[in-house]
Amino acid sequence: MNTSISRRKFLVRSGIGVSVALGVSLSSCGLVRRKAAGILNEIEYAYRGDTNDPTIWFEVMADNQIILKSPKVEMGQGVFTALAQIAAEELEVDVENIKVVHAETQSGNIDKFGTGGSTSIPSLWTPLRELAATMRQMLVNAAAKQWSVDADQLTAQSGLVQYGNQQLTYGEIVQTIQEWDVPSTPKLKPKSSYQSIGKPVKRVDLTEKVTGAPIYGMDAALPNMLYAAVLRSPKIDATLETADTKAASQMPGVVKIVQEKDFVAVVADSYMEAENAKQKIKATWKTTKVWQTEDIEAELTVGRGSPVEIQKEGNASKILKENEATVIQREYWSPIGAHAQIEPNAAVAHVEGDHATIILSTQVTDITRSEVADRLGFKAENVNIVPTFLGGGFGRRLHTPHAMVAAVLSKSVGRPVKYVFSRQEEFQHDNFRPPTHHILRATLTADGDIEAISHDLSSGDVAFGSSLVPNIGNKFLGADLGAWRGGMIQYEAIPNHIVTSWRAKLPFSTSWWRGLGLLPNSFAIETFMDELAEQAGRDPIEFRLAHIKNDDRGNRLRAVIEAVAERANWKSGAPDGRALGFAASTDVNTPCAQIAEVSVEEGRIKVHKMTCAIDPGIAINPDQIRAQCEGSIVMGMSAAMYEEMFVKDNELRPVIYGPYQMAMMRDTPKEIDVVILENAETPGGLGEPPMGPVGAAIANAVYQLTGERITRMPFGHGNYELK
Amino acid sequence: MQITFTINGNTQTVDVDENTPLLWVVRDVLNLKGTKYGCGKAACGACTLHVDGEAVRSCSYAIKFAKGKSVTTIEGLGEAGNWHPVQQAWMEEIVPQCGYCQPGFMMATAALLDEVPNPTDQDIDDNIVNICRCGTYYRMRKAIHRAAAISQTNS
Numbered sequence: 001m002n003t004s005i006s007r008r009k010f011l012v013r014s015g016i017g018v019s020v021a022l023g024v025s026l027s028s029c030g031l032v033r034r035k036a037a038g039i040l041n042e043i044e045y046a047y048r049g050d051t052n053d054p055t056i057w058f059e060v061m062a063d064n065q066i067i068l069k070s071p072k073v074e075m076g077q078g079v080f081t082a083l084a085q086i087a088a089e090e091l092e093v094d095v096e097n098i099k100v101v102h103a104e105t106q107s108g109n110i111d112k113f114g115t116g117g118s119t120s121i122p123s124l125w126t127p128l129r130e131l132a133a134t135m136r137q138m139l140v141n142a143a144a145k146q147w148s149v150d151a152d153q154l155t156a157q158s159g160l161v162q163y164g165n166q167q168l169t170y171g172e173i174v175q176t177i178q179e180w181d182v183p184s185t186p187k188l189k190p191k192s193s194y195q196s197i198g199k200p201v202k203r204v205d206l207t208e209k210v211t212g213a214p215i216y217g218m219d220a221a222l223p224n225m226l227y228a229a230v231l232r233s234p235k236i237d238a239t240l241e242t243a244d245t246k247a248a249s250q251m252p253g254v255v256k257i258v259q260e261k262d263f264v265a266v267v268a269d270s271y272m273e274a275e276n277a278k279q280k281i282k283a284t285w286k287t288t289k290v291w292q293t294e295d296i297e298a299e300l301t302v303g304r305g306s307p308v309e310i311q312k313e314g315n316a317s318k319i320l321k322e323n324e325a326t327v328i329q330r331e332y333w334s335p336i337g338a339h340a341q342i343e344p345n346a347a348v349a350h351v352e353g354d355h356a357t358i359i360l361s362t363q364v365t366d367i368t369r370s371e372v373a374d375r376l377g378f379k380a381e382n383v384n385i386v387p388t389f390l391g392g393g394f395g396r397r398l399h400t401p402h403a404m405v406a407a408v409l410s411k412s413v414g415r416p417v418k419y420v421f422s423r424q425e426e427f428q429h430d431n432f433r434p435p436t437h438h439i440l441r442a443t444l445t446a447d448g449d450i451e452a453i454s455h456d457l458s459s460g461d462v463a464f465g466s467s468l469v470p471n472i473g474n475k476f477l478g479a480d481l482g483a484w485r486g487g488m489i490q491y492e493a494i495p496n497h498i499v500t501s502w503r504a505k506l507p508f509s510t511s512w513w514r515g516l517g518l519l520p521n522s523f524a525i526e527t528f529m530d531e532l533a534e535q536a537g538r539d540p541i542e543f544r545l546a547h548i549k550n551d552d553r554g555n556r557l558r559a560v561i562e563a564v565a566e567r568a569n570w571k572s573g574a575p576d577g578r579a580l581g582f583a584a585s586t587d588v589n590t591p592c593a594q595i596a597e598v599s600v601e602e603g604r605i606k607v608h609k610m611t612c613a614i615d616p617g618i619a620i621n622p623d624q625i626r627a628q629c630e631g632s633i634v635m636g637m638s639a640a641m642y643e644e645m646f647v648k649d650n651e652l653r654p655v656i657y658g659p660y661q662m663a664m665m666r667d668t669p670k671e672i673d674v675v676i677l678e679n680a681e682t683p684g685g686l687g688e689p690p691m692g693p694v695g696a697a698i699a700n701a702v703y704q705l706t707g708e709r710i711t712r713m714p715f716g717h718g719n720y721e722l723k
Numbered sequence: 724m725q726i727t728f729t730i731n732g733n734t735q736t737v738d739v740d741e742n743t744p745l746l747w748v749v750r751d752v753l754n755l756k757g758t759k760y761g762c763g764k765a766a767c768g769a770c771t772l773h774v775d776g777e778a779v780r781s782c783s784y785a786i787k788f789a790k791g792k793s794v795t796t797i798e799g800l801g802e803a804g805n806w807h808p809v810q811q812a813w814m815e816e817i818v819p820q821c822g823y824c825q826p827g828f829m830m831a832t833a834a835l836l837d838e839v840p841n842p843t844d845q846d847i848d849d850n851i852v853n854i855c856r857c858g859t860y861y862r863m864r865k866a867i868h869r870a871a872a873i874s875q876t877n878s
Contacts, residue, residue: 076819076820076821076822076857077820202814203817203819205819206814207803209819209822209825210814210819211757211798211802212755212756212757212797212798212826213756213757214757215822218760218823219756221751221754221756252740270739270743270747270751271747272743272744339856341821341856342759342761342767342769342821342823342855343821343823344760344761389821390821391759391821391822391823391824392821392823393821420760422763423761423764627817627820630858630861631820631859634858634859634860634861635856635857635858638858656766657764657767657854662854662856663858663860664852664853664860665847665852665860665863666848666849666852668858668861668864669861670844670864
């Protein structure tokens with residue numbers, strides 16, 4: 001029996017909504033831009049949803065299982081497991097008793113922020129514990145009422161409320177209660193008494209994921225469903241001129257050709273029939289300009305467009321100008337990167353009257369809903385978005401226009417319609433990680449310290465126009481919040497430092513890609529730091545430690561650097577024929593340091609071992625923190641060493657795995673060793689921070705073997721010679 | 724065209740175009756969604772299943788070739804209470820992240836272990852050539868060795 005508790009609104013505690021605080025601080029305080037940039041870098045609480053009503057979060061079942069309706073989506077990062085642990089802690093139940101599901105928008109538990117930016121756990125850490133504690137108190141109070149005793153005399157543990165010899169399960173309590181007392185939020189448990197938080201419990205979605213359960217958007221199906229394929233140009237900057245659909249309409253299985261102002265689609269009985277018919281459409285496209293990779297790189301040049309200072313201390317620009325002769329300078333580049341998640345985008349839409357249901361993998365349920373509602377002219381509350389497990393997110397599911405297309409098609413044919421992307425469509429119509437160009441410049445003192453350093457970065461847009469960041473942030477700053485993730489100088493003891501962001505206008509869509517600018521920015525800064533250390537004649541790690549400020553942030557960074565150095569035996573060095581390379585980064589307040597152990601064999605780079613130290617503050621689930629570090633290291637080395645999109649006669653290529661080379665089993669280090677530190681009182685972001693150091697750590701190790709500075713990603717294709 | 728084959732031990736007859744990829748027959752006609760669509764060009768391995776015991780990338784395998792053969796999908800590999808060693812090892816090593824590519828990897832691994840019961844790292848590198856975007860290869864390698872050990876204990 002499914003017993004929902006009765007709904008009451010709880011207004012007993014204030015919401016946290018730091019995204020609100022962010023808006024206020026930016027609009028009213030008149031801070032200088034660089035200061036604001038510093039504040040924005042501290043954003044942790046990126047959650048814009050309910051924090052007061054346990055009844056839209058939890059459903060207690062008669063069998064004592066508790067359903068947790070998550071407004072954050074599970075894309076592999078393990079958020080369902082972490083949320084279950086956090087909720088279990090304050091509900092006083094075992095993790096196994098919590099079943100986490102995605103909240104459909106019609107449930108009312110909607111997060112207007114979405115899932116991304118390594119923000120889910122930091123942002124829900126306090127609200128979810130408070131909601132769970134309040135829920136537990138409601139159950140205790142209800143039992144007390146039933147037994148006519150004072151609630152203070154009851155205890156709640158393992159899903160049971162006890163008074164002397166009497167006990168009731170949570171499931172029994174909810175069945176007897178119609179109206180709930182409104183409790184104040186009880187005091188939260190101290191860290192010392194945690195039972196679930198901090199334990200390496202198994203992922204809650206393991207069984208589904210080893211049995212091939214139909215949990216992804218791509219697996220969604222409805223009775224009487226049709227399939228759609230949509231005509232899309234293989235070229236950028238192309239608009240449709242003509243589309244002759246006669247031959248396509250006569251193909252087997254075709255039910256209808258739908259021509260809208262912005263797309264042409266085939267609706268057919270099966271996916272292959274829709275796809276085959278689409279190939280028969282004779283289309284002509286108009287482009288205004290010929291684009292090649294070189295044209296993109298030309299757009300992407302430090303010095304083009306208007307600069308915005310995002311970090312500044314001292315007089316770096318002046319010092320560097322006055323000491324031109326002794327300035328050490330290096331340029332770096334990173335390519336266009338594809339998300340390449342294995343589950344292609346898909347959406348199942350069913351429009352009935354003035355209501356619509358859309359089932360899909362999305363990181364932004366609320367935006368998907370408003371886009372569909374706007375397109376159909378429906379009220380938002382009449383559109384139910386049913387988020388599924390994501391077959392990879394990485395930022396790819398922040399854009400879901402295919403939901404609108406599927407909805408329009410369903411409305412047009414009066415049946416459920418499933419729109420499935422082809423892999424070519426996935427590659428050519430991705431919202432790519434933008435390419436970047438960096439110039440780093442520095443001067444050293446006579447003692448071999450950095451006197452001044454500047455980092456100029458040019459990037460395509462990441463966060464501009466993104467729903468994930470309140471527009472006020474971008475407007476106020478005039479710089480792209482995403483592009484400079486990882487672009488700041490974390491060695492704040494350098495007396496003069498300046499970071500400047502240049503915005504490049506590119507002719508294709510660029511957006512968030514795991515860690516945003518973190519990987520390319522850290523690649524540039526951290527390989528440059530190694531070069532400076534060499535010029536100063538100092539050990540790369542000692543050199544970095546010497547430039548870290550003695551404040552809380554600096555101390556946490558220092559701790560991960562020292563931890564990784566010890567764990568990887570930095571001082572003893574690498575075994576014969578191999579070299580160690582170091583790099584560190586700080587992202588969303590989570591410092592991370594890595595050491596790569598590398599050799600060059602037959603001209604190719606071989607990464608044998610990665611050692612990683614990371615400090616996410618409170619570690620909710622050490623096993624999944626390790627998993628995120630392992631995954632980030634592989635994805636980071638994949639992007640740094642192999643991945644690259646080209647533009648050839650306006651076509652984005654390659655359009656298939658293989659030619660779009662990615663790290664595989666054979667490329668993965670045989671050893672990945674992760675050290676977890678907990679030097680903060682709250683949990684920080686974790687899904688992206690370990691991406692930061694990967695590329696630079698490997699490149700720095702390669703330099704030790706070859707004597708060749710690597711300045712361009714991807715660098716794994718090179719034919720390297722040992723020095 | 725009517726085509727009869729065995730799927731997870733049951734005989735099935737489907738009526739589809741003979742060039743339809745086996746993947747789409749399994750997924751959309753037989754409604755077994757565990758075999759995943761990733762690229763449609765046999766480049767990623769998400770759609771790996773077994774045809775007469777051999778690992779096949781079903782997105783590029785026309786249904787006509789399955790005629791009279793025995794097809795096994797992840798749904799037929801094992802289940803709670805009767806896990807295949809590969810599934811058991813995958814859970815013990817907590818391999819999946821997003822999980823989407825995992826059935827393909829598990830089917831490829833199960834086929835490898837049938838041929839090479841105790842694979843070396845080199846065997847794994849040479850034969851497990853699917854793509855995982857979450858980067859779970861490190862745990863997969865451990866799980867493959869563990870599955871081999873479980874199989875040997877069981878036999």
